[in-house]
Structure formats: structure tokens, C-alpha cells
Amino acid sequence: xxxVTQTPKHLITATGQRVTLRCSxxxxxxxxxxxQQSLDQGLQFLIQYYNGEERAxxxxxxxxxxxxxxxxxxxxxLSSLELGDSALYFCASSVGTASNTIYFGEGSWxxxx
Amino acid sequence: xxxxxxxSPSLSVQEGRISILNCDYTNSMFDYFLWYKKYPAEGPxxxxxxxxxxxxxxxxxxxxxxxxxxxxxxxxxxxxxxGDSAVYFCAARNSGNTPLVFGKGTRLSVIA
Numbered sequence: 001x002x003x004v005t006q007t008p009k010h011l012i013t014a015t016g017q018r019v020t021l022r023c024s025x026x027x028x029x030x031x032x033x034x035x036q037q038s039l040d041q042g043l044q045f046l047i048q049y050y051n052g053e054e055r056a057x058x059x060x061x062x063x064x065x066x067x068x069x070x071x072x073x074x075x076x077x078l079s080s081l082e083l084g085d086s087a088l089y090f091c092a093s094s095v096g097t098a099s100n101t102i103y104f105g106e107g108s109w110x111x112x113x
Numbered sequence: 114x115x116x117x118x119x120x121s122p123s124l125s126v127q128e129g130r131i132s133i134l135n136c137d138y139t140n141s142m143f144d145y146f147l148w149y150k151k152y153p154a155e156g157p158x159x160x161x162x163x164x165x166x167x168x169x170x171x172x173x174x175x176x177x178x179x180x181x182x183x184x185x186x187x188x189x190x191x192x193x194x195x196g197d198s199a200v201y202f203c204a205a206r207n208s209g210n211t212p213l214v215f216g217k218g219t220r221l222s223v224i225a
Contacts, residue, residue: 002158033213042218043202043215043218045212048212090156090157092156098209100147101147101162102212102213103159104149106154106156107156
């Protein structure tokens with residue numbers, strides 16, 4: 001158990017819909033990262049927050065957004081969903097902004113039908 | 114543009130033998146490298162890391178080798194055990210505030 005909690009574990013939704021994925025980091029960690037794992041794309045970095053502020057942005061679509069709340073939990077919002085958005089979405093956390101090791105949650109499986 | 118490449122999607126090894134997983138990178142600014150292991154239905158977990166000031170780091174059955182001139186690193190597992198069967202991700206970062214960049218992973222199967 002990494003200490004990073006993600007909900008929901010599985011989600012099936014229709015194209016065009018909007019979903020929210022939630023992440024609670026490890027106790028004491030201030031950074032939260034979101035990664036997407038598609039079938040043949042490995043782990044693609046989406047976005048990082050540190051203590052409520054956006055710190056780094058990767059290959060995140062404009063239809064996607066994220067935020068980190070004062071209690072340090074984070075949400076990833078995915079809207080106007082397309083079939084290609086079906087993937088495993090991982091949240092990870094670390095203590096600092098540039099930590100060498102990050103700790104992953106178990107992921108949220110999103111299936112868009 | 115894949116900055117971290119794991120060119121072997123899968124690898125099969127007999128129990129007790131050595132497993133060698135390879136990783137190449139293109140960004141010469143990377144200075145810290147990690148291997149993560151992922152079992153089905155679980156998130157990736159940190160396995161071992163190496164800084165660019167070293168060329169080898171060992172932790173029990175796991176050893177990571179770094180060849181900076183070739184921009185290549187490898188993970189050696191010896192002896193391999195059935196419980197090592199998993200997907201292994203290579204990751205790298207540079208010294209700035211940059212998140213980890215991951216490869217696509219190599220699925221290792223250790224056959225008893």
C-alpha cells in the first residue's frame with residue numbers, strides 16, 4: 001500500500017460525458033501528479049500540482065483539467081469524453097516539487113463507450 | 114517524441130537465470146534514473162534508482178547499470194524468481210523541476 005488513494009477504481013461512461021477522478025496523496029506529501037496509461041503509450045505525464053499550485057504541465061488535453069484543494073487532495077476532470085480517452089489514470093505523490101521518487105496509487109480505470 | 118525508450122515490449126526468462134531489461138534515453142540533461150515495477154491491478158512501485166554520478170547501483174537481487182556515453186541503462190535481476198513477473202518501467206528526470214518521464218514498459222515473465 002503506497003498510501004495514495006484513488007477513486008473510483010473503475011468507471012464506465014458514454015462519449016460526450018464528463019467525469020471526475022479523485023486522489024488523496026500520502027500523508028505529508030505536497031505534490032500530486034497525474035499520469036495516463038493507454039494501451040500502447042506507457043505512462044504519459046499529464047499535470048503536477050504542488051501545495052495547491054500548478055507546477056508542471058505535460059500532454060494534457062484542453063478538455064481535461066485538474067486542481068489541488070487546500071486539504072491537498074486533487075481532482076482530474078475529463079470532459080467531452082471520446083473513445084480514445086479510455087485509459088488507466090494514475091495519481092502519484094511526493095514530498096517536494098522535484099522529488100526523485102514518486103509514489104503511485106492503484107489507478108482509475110476509465111472506459112468510454 | 115519518446116525521450117525514454119524501452120524497445121523490448123516483453124521478455125521471458127527461466128527461473129534462476131538472469132533477467133536483463135534495457136532502457137535508452139535521448140535527453141542528455143537527464144541525471145536521475147529509476148525503475149518501477151507494476152503488477153496487474155496495482156500502481157507502479159519504486160524498485161531501484163541511480164544518479165548520473167554513478168555507473169552502478171545494487172540492491173539485493175537487483176542491479177542497475179548506467180552508461181552515460183551510450184545513454185543506456187539496464188536492470189539486472191539475478192536470480193530471477195516467478196514473483197518478479199511484472200511490467201518494468203524505466204523513468205528519468207533532470208535536475209530542474211521536471212516530472213519523471215517514463216518508457217512504455219517491458220513485461221517480464223519468469224517461467225518456473
